[in-house]
Amino acid sequence: MDLLRVEPAGPREFRLVGEVDVSNSEDLYRILEGATASDGDITLDCERLTFMASAGLQVLVRLARNLAGRGDVILRSTPAHLREVLRLTGVDRLANLEVRGDPPP
């Protein structure tokens, strides 16, 4: 995955650095899928996520569905461009997907 780096950033927390598109979205899903097997929220730090295509949104939807009733997918430090796409597509209205815009403390 040239475009994207996924860095562990804590228990059930990952930092996404780079761009997500159809060339790496399946790899991203496979990396994060395991964390949705157990209960609890997972957090994705998006501060350095510079691009997300619809293929990446599908990954978020699949992760949230996996966790439904057991935890939330939390997007942290979500850049404005990504918040806009989440709003346009309605992905931000998923019951267990939380979009936070604030920078990390």
Add this chain to the structure above:
Amino acid sequence: MTVIEAGPSRSFPSHPSALGEVRQHIRDRASEDGFSQSQIEELVLAVSEACTNAILHSGTDRVTVRWTVSGDCAEIRISDAGRFRVRVRMPEIEGVGGHGIPLMTALSDRIEITKGTSRRPGTTVLLVKCRHSE
């Protein structure tokens, strides 16, 4: 990667690994031509989605991106030599997916799709984005 320069057109391999380069090309052109940061993000996403459709569905080995400016607007034509095979998806049946064309529509001022057919192959998606529309 081989990039053929032909005036305002650039040709990319019809492979997902080319998408990063397509986006960089659009970022460069859009900032040269004075689009705002948020408009650049929208253009990059719209063109990336159009190229993704061409790459995944056209069955051809090149996709061409042509950037021209007309007055206040950028006109971006994404062309392949194939057949238009994007289907209308029913999320209730097929689950997630099929966001590409609605996203392109939401992010552009105007969109036109000229469909390639088996008798007349070659699909072109025209995306128009205007600087004043913000």
